[in-house]
Amino acid sequence: MKIQHFSLIILAVALLASCSGNQFKVDGTITGAADTTAMVLEVSSNGMWYIVDSVKPDNDGSFAVTSQAPEFPNIYRLRIADQAIYFPIDSLDHITVKAGLKEFGTNYTLSGSEHAEQVMKIDREAMQLAGGKGSPEQIKAWKHRLAQQIVSDPGGIVAYYAINKFIDGVPVFDPLNDEDLRIVGAVANAFNNFHPNDPRTDYLVDVLLQGQKRRRMAASEPSDTMFVTETSLLDIKLQDYNGKTHQLQDVAAHNRVVLLNFTMYEAEFSPVYNKLLNDLYTKYKNNGLAIYQVSLDPDNVAWRQAAQNLPWITVFDPMSTQSANVGNYQVSGVPTTFIIKNGDVVERVEDGLQLEAAVDRQMR
Secondary structure (H helix, E strand, O other), rough: OOOOHHHHHHHHHHHHHHOOOOEEEEEEEOOOOOOOOOOEEEEEEEEEEEEEEEEEEOOOOEEEEEEOOOOOOOEEEEEEEEEEEEEEEOOOOEEEEEOOOOOOOOOOOEEEHHHHHHHHHHHHHHHHOOOOOOOHHHHHHHHHHHHHHHHHHOOOHHHHHHHEEEEOOOOOOOOOOOHHHHHHHHHHHHHHHHOOOHHHHHEEEEEEEEHHHHHHHHHOOOOOOOOOHHHOOOOOOEEEEOOEEEEEEHHHOOOOOEEEEEEEEOOOOOOHHHHHHHHHHHHHHHOOOOEEEOOOOOOOOOHHHOOOOOOOEEEOOOHHEEEEEEHOOOOOOOOOOEEEOOOOOEEEEEOOOHHHHHHHOOOO
16 A cells, blocks of 8 residues: 555545544643654554554643544554553543653553553553563462453453453463463453454454364473474464555465564564575475565564565564464564465474475475
């Protein structure tokens, strides 16, 4: 999608909102910010983020932004560079934010909505436990309290947010864990029963089904390995730099072998690793090799610059290392590459020096 087309869409949405009066509002004060500070309001689509509007605070740090109210409650965020504040919006909410520029995403207050305050509390508690600050016992106790909150209102937007929460790149509620999967299932079933038309419902049901499938697979695997000789494929749906959605299952269905590569384009290793991928792609593309490369960069700048020049599928995961895709594939570092053959994951390769031999072996 070209920039001018995107601008026209933003303009159309803004005009519609101004005419309808059916708007929500986010305002507040960002101490230390001024009219040179770029702040973006974004909306989630099951983990993918889209710009709704942008705003620059006044010289005293005050700001206000309004937008069309969502048809269904949804998660929004205010972002300055790589720091973000998350909150739900339900119809005509008025959220007030108070924060400092230096600690924008870590030290803030939200008011005006009970659900926004609940999400703030979840994020605040998660930050107190992240980075090794919380013991396993403390995290377990927090999860138990959070699970009780979720099951008290499993069809609510806060429950949806909570089961998609990550700490240090690990899902708080891991679909591979039986107890966690029950919590995920409670939310998925509640949305399916009470909100069948909500855009999140199909996603939640898919997470549940994939978790159940993965759990069955794990039950038959040795405890010290993620993949045995062959496992079923866990799907990924992400967009390329043109805004086109690519589904990993479709790519695997139409190609003999697929390299699923998790990477960061801003990392020092990226040019060398992409050169290795390019050599393999050139060698085997006519024999049914495809590459599905997932960027986990914290922002999409480096990815967009590289993606335009790469001949294979490159997609961006806006949740970065907190993505469900990272959790599903247990990616602990990048680059990590999985080899998919005839629709099944057959190898995991973390050492780039071993990748060429692994691909040669699977292409025979």
